[in-house]
Amino acid sequence: MTDTISLPTPDDVLAAAARIAGRAHLTPVLRARTLDDAAGCMLHFKAEHLQRAGAFKFRGAANAVWSLDTDAAAHGMVTHSSGNHGAALALASASRGLVCHVVVPNGAVAAKLAAIAGYGAVLHHCAPTLAAREAACERLRVQTGATLIHPYAHHDVIAGQGTAALELLHAAGPLDVLVVPVGGGGLASGTALALQHASPATHLVLAEPRGADDTLRSLQAGARVDDLVPDTVCDGLRGLLGAPNFEILRAHRSSDGTPVEVIAVDDADTVAAMRRIAVHTKQLVEPSSAIALAAVLANRSRFAGLRVGLVLSGGNVDPDRLPWLS
Amino acid sequence: MTDTISLPTPDDVLAAAARIAGRAHLTPVLRARTLDDAAGCMLHFKAEHLQRAGAFKFRGAANAVWSLDTDAAAHGMVTHSSGNHGAALALASASRGLVCHVVVPNGAVAAKLAAIAGYGAVLHHCAPTLAAREAACERLRVQTGATLIHPYAHHDVIAGQGTAALELLHAAGPLDVLVVPVGGGGLASGTALALQHASPATHLVLAEPRGADDTLRSLQAGARVDDLVPDTVCDGLRGLLGAPNFEILRAHRSSDGTPVEVIAVDDADTVAAMRRIAVHTKQLVEPSSAIALAAVLANRSRFAGLRVGLVLSGGNVDPDRLPWLS
The missing domain is CATH 3.40.50.1100 (Rossmann fold)
Structure with missing residues (x-):
């Protein structure tokens, strides 16, 4: 990817x-x-x-969410994040009325997870390794048709x-x-x-x-x-x-x-x-x-x-x- | 007073x-x-x-300092303060190039005392009662000719x-x-x-x-x-x-x-x-x-x-x- x-x-x-x-x-x-x-x-x-x-992080998330065409956007968003990108994508998705799935590593800062959930995203926990996070994201993407918005390696x-x-x-x-x-x-x-x-x-x-x-x-x-x-x-x-x-x-x-x-x-x-x-x-x-x-x-x-x-x-x-x- | x-x-x-x-x-x-x-x-x-x-507090202190005529201002300022008024008067006095004496009660917040001293005021410690603070102020006023700027009971x-x-x-x-x-x-x-x-x-x-x-x-x-x-x-x-x-x-x-x-x-x-x-x-x-x-x-x-x-x-x-x- x-x-x-x-x-x-x-x-x-x-x-x-x-x-x-x-x-x-x-x-x-x-x-x-x-x-x-x-x-x-x-x-x-x-x-x-x-x-x-x-x-x-809200800048990149909002740019990604509002760049999508209507058909792709309708299937929602998915990402993994130690915190701020997840919260940002959750809020950006909500601002366009879209579903957002966020894969979060075990051990992440409690205040950040609360913020992500507070913005209406669905949380999915996984092991705190990059491999586990990317694998969980890929499963969700295939299951839901959501668009993957990587936290940083994304145009x-x-x-x-x-x-x-x-x-x-x-x-x-x-x-x-x-x-x-x-x-x-x-x-x-x-x-x-x-x-x-x-x-x-x-x-x-x-x-x-x-x-x-x-x-x-x-x-x-x-x-x-x-x-x-x-x-x-x-x-x-x-x-x-x-x-x-x-x-x-x-x-x-x-x-x-x-x-x-x-x-x-x-x-x-x-x-x-x-x-x-x-x-x-x-x-x-x-x-x-x-x-x-x-x-x-x-x-x-x-x-x-x-x-x-x-x-x-x-x-x-x-x-x-x-x-x-x- | x-x-x-x-x-x-x-x-x-x-x-x-x-x-x-x-x-x-x-x-x-x-x-x-x-x-x-x-x-x-x-x-x-x-x-x-x-x-x-x-x-x-800087608003009132600056108004008081810059309201004084030149002769009165030349003798400096004196006040008592649990912290913020003292810092404000110190900074306002410094902005006009004036000496500022601040009576501070024992037990005041350390960060506030450091700020007062940092703005160039002379600190004078006293017991943490209103009576002790006012008495110390009055002594300094008589000794130096400084103008008393009360923290709140002042026009x-x-x-x-x-x-x-x-x-x-x-x-x-x-x-x-x-x-x-x-x-x-x-x-x-x-x-x-x-x-x-x-x-x-x-x-x-x-x-x-x-x-x-x-x-x-x-x-x-x-x-x-x-x-x-x-x-x-x-x-x-x-x-x-x-x-x-x-x-x-x-x-x-x-x-x-x-x-x-x-x-x-x-x-x-x-x-x-x-x-x-x-x-x-x-x-x-x-x-x-x-x-x-x-x-x-x-x-x-x-x-x-x-x-x-x-x-x-x-x-x-x-x-x-x-x-x-x-």
């Missing part, structure tokens, strides 16, 4: 922006002077934790995720660097396409958990590393880089020829950044969001004096289990 | 709005469908936890706090009810003045901790109750209602003749509301803010179907000591 899709282009990101306008929120861009002082640069946070269903999902960067650039003005988290690579590859259209000079930096650094290794090796067992507090970033996502990221260059840069981040730094964001912006974000700030704070000289954009990717954290308290 | 000030008027609130424009943030108004569904009404949250120094502070309601009404449109927390009554009395000018038909509801319900008792008795020992998780609402604040609230009527209504709220309901706000809006607010939502949720029939405004008064909560975890 992930090896045969056509790669989206920057034009597909623009089409996605038109398609989801009025369906997804146009989220604000937040500033915080105390964090600017701590980082030594100008931080512009795109607040996707305030997106519908609490994460940027319309990638294009939809790129719209967050378009909005951030429009609101913040020129950026020297854009830092986004990378897990499966939907946001990362969509952002690369958005930059190619809207801001070719901006450098793209990916923040990846050191315990799930397959993107770093894949881009270094020139071939996709797919045998890593993720170990990180960032539950949204445990997915391995998808094939189309890898292709887009490997090919991407900014206008001065700079390739995509990946920064591996320690979980302890991510948790500290999450707490800093809570104190200084009053925003409750996921570890998978805070990792972008952690990447900047751990590499101050790399970012000194620059205009930096960061995507706060989601806010679906269990308030009873905040990681800085454990 | 609190018995001799002239009472501010609605015109003073308008003058304050002009004075602090560009100095205080014009904070957003937040909506959340899931909370509307839970409450059975339309909730409009004025996000004063995103105000400078993290609370609405310019009351007028400044009323500007939050002006902005909320402008952004949200007509409101049936406006719910604000009440401690010393700066926000409550300023809001009453704002409504008299901008929306006389809107009913004013005050949310007060059941363990610090002196405002409820004072308005019922027609005389200020000043012998209550507060016992509440809402550290920003432990101050007793000030004399000018009482006078304004006692006299206030909406255009249909309705007096101010006070709802006493259990701390457990406030803590639950604080957690709900975190889950559904990703905003980290103080218990003193969440009490407004708690008042609505505990009285659904009172608010059913109405357009309700609520002021989220502050966000300076210690993330290591979130009350829903204790």
